[in-house]
Each structure stands twice: as C-alpha cells, then as structure tokens.
Amino acid sequence: MRYDDITEAIGATPLVRIDPAVHGLANVDLYAKLELLNPFGSVKDRAAWHMAGPLLSGAAPGDTLVELSSGNTAKALALLAGMHGVPFKSVTNRMKVPEIKELLLLLGAEIDELPGQSECLDPTDTDDPLTRMHQRLAASGGGYLHTDQYFNERNVDAHAYGTGPEIVKDLDGRAPDYFVACVGTAGSSTGVARVLRQHHADVEVVGLVAAKGDFIPGIRTIDEVHEVGLFDPAVYDALETIDADDAIDGLLTLVRRCGILTGPTGGGAFQGAVRFLRTIDAGLTSRKTAVFIVCDRVESYLSYVRDRRPELFGRPPRRNSAGTLTGAELAAAPVLGVGDAQRWLTETNAVVVDLRSPYAFQALHIAGSINIVDEVFAELLPAGLPFSRRRPVLLVCPVGEKSARYSALLTRMGHPDARSLHGGIIAWRDAGAELVRD
Secondary structure, rough: OOOOOOOHHHOOOOOEOOHHHHHHOOOEEEEEEEHHHOOOOOHHHHHHHHHHHHHOOOOOOOEEEOOOOHHHHHHHHHHHHEEEEOEEEEEEEOOHHHHHHHHHHHHEEEEOOOOOOOOOOOOOOOHHHHHHHHHHHHOOOOOOOOOOOOOHHHHHHHHHHHHHHHHHHHOOOOOOOOEEEEEOOOOHHHHHHHHHHHHHOOEEEEEEOOOOOOOOOEEHHHHOOOOOOOOHHHOOEEEEEEHHHHHHHHHHHHHHHHOOOOOHHHHHHHHHHHHHHHHHHHOOOOOEEEEEEEEEEEEHHHHHHHHHHHHHHHHOOOOOOOOHHHHHHOOOOOOEEEEHHHHHHHHOOOOEEOOOOOOHHHHEEOOOOOOOHHHHHHHHHHHHHOOOOOOOOOEEEEOHHHHHHHHHHEEEHOOOOEEEEEHHHHHHHHHHOEEEEE
16 A cells, blocks of 8 residues: 555554454454554554644744653654654653653654643643643744644544544444543543444443553543543543553453554553453343454553563562552551641651652652652662651652552551651642742
C-alpha cells in the first residue's frame, strides 16, 4: 500500500480475535483493536493528528506546538511538528517513564517539567502552576499552538470518525455488545462509545481506571479522571478499577500467548475486560462480542515492568517493595488527618517526608519537610529503613494514597511510628494549613 505522507497511514488498524483458550470465556468472542500498529505506535496518533493538523497548516514563523503531555500524545505531536518544521514543547509534571522522556528528547522536543500540586491538571485550582500554564496556553496569541487534549473535542472526534466506525466495519456492520476501554484523556472511550451506540443502543461501555495511589502509564485514577475536561461519567455503564499487577499480567498474556506487543495500558484493558466478562459469561444465553483497545507498544515500558517484576529480567525480587503489601496491611496503614497531623508534629520531633516531584515541592510544601521523590524513596527501601526507629515520620504525597502505602511498608519493616497525611498536600492546603515556598 502506497502513501504520499506518513499521516495517511494513521488509522485502519486491525481488529484481532483473541483465542478463547487464552481468555477462557465460553460465550464471548473477544477482539483487540490494535492501535499499537499506528505509524507512531499508539492510539494517540489519531487524536494528535486530528488536533494538530489544522494548527500546523496555519503555523506562522516562531510558533511552537505545545501540549500538556508526558506520553504518547507528546510523542506523536513531536513527530508531526517536526514534519512541519515547527518546534514542540511538552509541559508536564508527570514524566515518569524514562524511555518516553529519552525518546522525546531524541525527537527534538523541549520538555518543561512544571510543579503541579496533584498528578493531574485541575482546571479549578487557579493556584496550581500547571493550571496557570494551561490557562496561558489556552489564551490566544503568544506564539503557542495548543492542542489542549484534555478539553479539545477534536480528541473525541478522531475516534468518532475513525476508531469507532472501523470497529463496526470489521464486525460486519455490527457494534459489539461490550466495549472496554482504559480512561486517560477519555477521548478514545468517549468517541468510540458515541459511534457504537448509534449502531447498538444497548452496547455496554466499561471504563477502566487505575487503583488509587497506583501508577499505570496512560490510565488515570478515578479522582484524576474527574479533573479531565472530556470525561463524562454518563458515557460509561460501569467504571472498574485495575492496578499495576493487572496491567503487567495482561501484558504478559498478550505478549507471550497472542504475539501482541502491548504496553501496560493494553495489558490492563485485556485483564479488565476478561475480569468483567467473567462475571456475566456463565449467565449469557446467546453468543456476545466484546472489544478492547491495545493502546501502544511494550518497548517504551521495559523499565516500568522491570521495576515491578525484576524476576522477568533474571533479577532477584525486590525486598521491601510497596507492591508486595497485602490488602490487610494497606487497610491498617497509619494515617493522620490534617488537624491531628498538626498537633502530632508540634508534640514530636517527627520528620516530614514529601514524596512529590522537586518542582511541586519547591512550589509549596510543609515547613521543615524534606523532599525525597517517590521513585527515589522506593529505591532506598531495599537496603532497609532509611530513618532511625526513634524518629517519627510523616509521609506526604499529592492526595495521600502513595504515602499510605509507604507508611504501611515502613510499619511492616519495623518502624514504630511512620504515618501518612490523609488527603495529602491537597487536604493540607484545603484546610488552610500553612505551606511555604522555596
């Protein structure tokens, strides 16, 4: 097949049936929409081109294409901008996957890591530096071409015009009975759902979100998705939670048994789809069809998988890892509300450890706290307790989930008084408690 431009190769990705011997469903035909086969490697190729195309065609000398993205959208936009001789800037506080950052730099992108008080843009928080940058980009002028993926309806339209109709076409003009999608910007799930319901009013749309305090590239937690401008809860018949273990388990199944080189998002979509469908499979009286999306490729996430499953790479399992905590340990994690934490800090010689990025820490933090980034803190623990058992510890993160995991882990490791700030730095701020800047 011949093209005059790489953008013509975006879309028309295959729909592949998953062998029933892999998923074990008796009454459901499960299909994977292989968006990893887009030319830039992900489902975001569609939205990136649909949003950026009109902007790039009218770009003036000195203009810069900009997006708040640390992943596949940034990668696709960097490539598209380069094709048009326009610089690209990624603005983010969440550049957590080293391979993605290195690839963006290879593509010539400029990366602005700004302090954000939470892990996701909150447009209602006018004090958040990431929000202020978003407002600046959204304003006209200034030489910025802002694709605005969290609020731009063209993100949704890319899938309403492309991905959704392709699924229907490949199913011989029928929509599936079930559509399962991970929720990031909500563009693909919303656009596909819109089309499928035009062909099958009773299609059941299941959205998958990440477990609180967990990190799965491309998938947001339930708290984060409510901060995304395109997210509409009415799109989904159900919202289910998956965690990093689910994502990696699904990744391994698709890679090893189906030859599909998926990243964690696709692995999570598969695992979430199978888990949901198993709850209804036995009660079905007729054969049903389900579709999930394989968003991108595994190669960009080898460090993510290695950190969580070192044994897959011939390395010994990590000692003292938060990923090994049981549900009972997490439920028993020692936590303090803002008022109790303030009193406790005045009564003890506790050290406050802020697990956020240096940029967020410099913007606002609790007076006297020290900054040890989440990923660095995790690297310290295999060697043992990083603090004296005689020194109480208050752990702080954006919204309190990560710090609760570490307080549970430190308790398991023998620390007698490691606690987590319930609700994190956001709760501290909302309570009017003092925050200082560097």
